[in-house]
Amino acid sequence: MKASNPFWKDQLEDQMPPQLAAEIDVFEHELALRRQGKIDERVFAETRLRRGVYGQRYDSGQRHDGIRTRTLAYPEGKPTKGPNTVWDAPGMQRIKIPFGGLNARQLEVIAELAEEYADGVAHVTTRQDFQLHFVHIDDTPTIMRRLAAVGITTREACGNSIRNVTACPLAGVCRDQVFDVTPYAKMMAYYLLGHPECQDFGRKFKIAFSGCKENPCALVRMHDMGFIAAVREVDGALRRGFEVYVGGGLGTVPYQAKLFAEFLPVEELLPLAVAVARVYTKYGEKKNRNTARIKFLVHKLGLEEFKQRVEQERAGLRPDPRWEQMLREIPTYQERPLKDPGLLQITAPRLEGFERWYARNVYRQRQPGYATVTIALPLGDITAAQLRRVADLARKYTRETVRTTVEQNLVLRWVSEADLPALYAELKAAQLAEPVAGSIADIVACPGTDTCKLGIASSRGLAAELRQRLLAQGADQDAAVSNLHIKISGCFNSCGQHHVADIGFYGVSRNKNGYTVPHFQLLVGGQWEENAGSYGLAIGAIPAKRVPEALERFIRRYRSERAFGESFQSFIQRIGKAECKRMVEDLMPVPPHEEDPSFYVDWSDAREFTIGDLGVGECAGELVSPVDFQLAACEREAFEAQLLLEAGQIERAAQTAYKAMMHGAQALLRFKLGAFPEDPEAVYQQFRTHFYDTQLFFDPFAQGKFAHYYFAAHARNGAPHDPESARRQIEEAQLFLEAAHSCYARMLAAPAGG
């Protein structure tokens, strides 16, 4: 779309690393071939994804405008960018930033790109990437060239590949670290980039590094593979290594990563990664993407068998000279300060607000006299002008030591403490000194329905609303609740990491009298600390418009009833999930449309909510259909399963979760066939025939995944459970029921007899 696109290649020829330049040329050729119809659309889709070029909402060319679903009149005669993806539809460009490390010039270039090709905003993601939204695919090679000229690649930012390798943003300056993991994360990122052993995965693969076990900055235990720094005495000398975890992941059903090795010497880091990649490539699921993450393989094989296979592969690897070469470079990695260490002058006059900002956004480094300053970005967003200002400050106060964080913020490292007042004044002038870093108001949210094709509800709209209210209430300054974490996803896919929040939400929908109503599932008691040490469980779906009130209730109650030193997680455990549900149960009903239409509109939107081209179905006129009643009863059962699990009744919990799914299937069968089989085997068979084989139950994106949860539970019914498998079955029951709600809504919307 940009008239200057043809000129940039010549302009930047001498500035791009030849390898990156060549890769971008190849991508540009692929674009040309696709335009000529010479590459299959599916192949092209994966090709562009591996370059970070993502689709965006409404790129099918269809959009519900609040009244009806309309075809967006894009120019005709162009190919698709992938199945059902219009060429001219705006998309997203993800920019990979290994371990979040950036210099000033890189920030400036991202600012330029945000202005010239996107909407003026750069977005920091929960994987320390940047994203630009509303980008035209024809501009992407130029964007890549301008990034390459400053040493950034977008390669493998998306697709079935090794995603951005993340690391604690305090690595190297952290007071609790065992050692600085930064050079190891960097080594891993660049070693695996484009590695031939990592090109045939069934799904994406995420790696994280943490300098210590206790703090949450890298969330190692929710990763496909995670490394925690460790030292061990070997032959009288202290040696560096890592505690290694595999098979973690959030997604629809979260899995805690398993301890793969208590101590892996640093020399084995790269070989192990290749061996794991080989096992994943060889044995990982390829056809069904819903079970293709490595967590499913680890679960299927069992940890010991998985380990054995990795060890076998490791034994068969031919040594790669880069293993040693890259390790030799590790000691040369060093970050240095620009200024001498300094002390914060206690008596010097300071700008208003400095103390609050200092208390919340400043971290005293392990190196005396230096501090790391967090720049809290609302919903991870920063303007081009602000990026340039951060670049200026990075040059003025540091040796350009900037990092992104998984909490969607930026940090400036190695600031002399004596400079803090001056830096604060400059950040404040740039409207970048909001004193909320890591607080309850520093909400993490995925893009949700704003731009994501899979979003069900507006995670960012809700996050913006909650943020505004929490700040107005001063919750970020209330010692009792200020450190709670809120995380929001627009759907069950967990990109907002809702499972590891004190209070998490994910978007769902409910049918109400022929209308679809935006809701959020409420999860409480997840753990952000200890590298995402435990996951929260769902309490119930709350209409989107009543979520702020639900949150307020939890905050009020925790503030007034917590015991001295009691964490929110312990508090939730003490009062119990049943009580949690009681606290918000009265908020769950939705008033009729004619009484309060605002419930039928999502946050930050003005259109009547829809999850598709939904009309008024056959049941219109009934206040509540029998299916609605039955599905509500199933949700109660799923919730009871949680309570049983909480009480340590593992088998009963799993059995109850299974029954919730079976009753959900019964409800749908009753609606579709008028039949109401009682026998579990008959329910299973009929559901399979009428809902799975016909694909009626299929989610547009997850396909038959949720039905498989029911089938798997049916197949194993009677087999013993452990707490983890029971917890998973409960999660799966909840997701099956969400899918049942959606399926029911689709059946209602279908033309009579259709």
Next chain:
Amino acid sequence: MAKQPDHINVKIFALEPTPEDLAGAIPVFHRWIQQNAAPELLIDVADYRHVPAGPGVILVGLEANYSLDLTENRLGLLYNRKKPVAGSLEDKLRQAYEAASAACRRLEQEPEFHRKLHFDPNSCEVIFNDRLLAPNTLETFERLRSGMEQFFAELWGRGTFALERVGEPRERLRVRAAVRSSLTPLI
């Protein structure tokens, strides 16, 4: 070789007092999509009200975006032309200014903003949204000056206005144009 500038943005500033909240822009822009209220293909609405001095609320289109923009904490209607426009610089400026101006008039009439939002017909900012075609240098500014003068003379009358290059070198080339009586201190 001097390349022809393209992708011209025009921001028409709002007059004080401006609305405290831009929430009203969300239903307005969604209605514009429903009503095909602009010549461009209108796609979606992006809400950036949470970003200080940011793009505010954007009506995203294929050929251009419209936004109630808060850059530099100054509210205005920004027309961001994305698809190249044929013709001379004056033609491109005219297209962008007229599109922005039409959107301003329409916004002023919308119930959410009626009597609450007024735009200044005597000043605007022109942004050349391409650092390669229009590098932010004095030389480019001088090269483009005559084309801009021709267009603004047509709009406001010859000799009645001033053009000033604003901002810092890393920004895109930005030119503030204002009828002399309405000149405000430039940043």
